[in-house]
Amino acid sequence: MRDQAIGFLSHGDSRVAYAVTGSGPLLLLDLALAHHLEAFWRYPGYRHLVQRLARRFTVVRWDRPGFGLSDRHTVDLSPDGELALVERLVDVLAADEVAIVAAGAAAPNLLRFASRHPDRVSRLGLFGTAAAGRHLVPRLSAGALHALAGVPAPAIHEVAAAAAAAGSEMVELLARTAEADATADAGGVAAPVLVLHRAGDPVVEPGWGRALAARIPNATFHLLEGASHLPYAGDPDPLLTALHSFLVGEDDEPARLSRRELEVAHLVTLGLTNAEIGRRLAIRRRTVDAHLEHIRSKLGVTSRARIAAWLVRDQLASSAQDGA
Structure with missing residues (x-):
């Protein structure tokens, strides 16, 4: 790489x-x-x-x-x-x-x-x-x-x-x-x-x-x-x-994950392994690996904990906008 x-x-x-x-x-x-x-x-x-x-x-x-x-x-x-x-x-x-x-x-x-x-x-x-x-x-x-x-x-x-x-x-x-x-x-x-x-x-x-x-x-x-x-x-x-x-620059658009990437990210926050995520979504583990690599790249993070933290912040921000 x-x-x-x-x-x-x-x-x-x-x-x-x-x-x-x-x-x-x-x-x-x-x-x-x-x-x-x-x-x-x-x-x-x-x-x-x-x-x-x-x-x-x-x-x-x-x-x-x-x-x-x-x-x-x-x-x-x-x-x-x-x-x-x-x-x-x-x-x-x-x-x-x-x-x-x-x-x-x-x-x-x-x-x-x-x-x-x-x-x-x-x-x-x-x-x-x-x-x-x-x-x-x-x-x-x-x-x-x-x-x-x-x-x-x-x-x-x-x-x-x-x-x-x-x-x-x-x-x-x-x-x-x-x-x-x-x-x-x-x-x-x-x-x-x-x-x-x-x-x-x-x-x-x-x-x-x-x-x-x-x-x-x-x-x-x-x-x-x-x-x-x-x-x-x-x-x-x-x-x-x-x-x-x-x-x-500050005008750079925030990271946007696809529907499938959001599903994978959600399962990461639940503590599931890649193999478990694959079984839950009925996809191959290699596909899960690829989704996680795309998620890390888009979010600019390296760890599963960082992915989970991003998802929590994103959900809180969405809730705040819906309630405004």
Whole structure:
């Protein structure tokens, strides 16, 4: 399902690796500075997040020079170097404006790009970040280290190995990250912006995200439940639901299920298995599986519990309209 197609583009005298997943409007997704396309893709949580976004967008991710599949020479990790790299990506891959989602230490430089190229950015989603890089690379507390180490293998282990393989570039990256500062650029962002933060983030305090949103003219701050700093760790559904609603626009039509899909969803709320649903509706289990996949896709959810919750909300909304 929705694999990644890897390509390379020239940037200065280096080659930069990038990956494309899905179809639709272009979405630049930058979730980690020390990124490795192949190592990250092997982690189910990360892959799931990308594939969910790829249902509506052409999702583009990349490895910075010095990391992952990109060349190791001529590495410029400075804020201006980062800005030049994003400019190159957009010039080569985008014919029109793009949407952007960035997390953590990757966000300030994407915010700078949005401010300096207002005609190229349609919407900007930011997660677990702050305006200044110095707030994103503090000395990690014992709690922060425990939270990161608690992510199911092989996420942290593979990512750490990929970053360590970059050698001295990783040391420079941390130093350069602290230099990035989008404070002065925040007020110049013209696109709608959604700033998301998990309430228990142990690495970047939510207050920094709230302060960032306050600096951006057309920004909304949304606090999510949870304590995972990584966007693809913990429960990703609330994050993806908020992102989806924001990226497609408020005028996007609500999900509509067919009569049969509603029947399947109702039986899911009763706790029936796929086999039991098939027997109740006199259809094959494979048909039930297909209906559930369509339901998940339409609703933008991954679990049976989320399907049940949606159905309850939908029924309550219908009752309220009938009683009005």
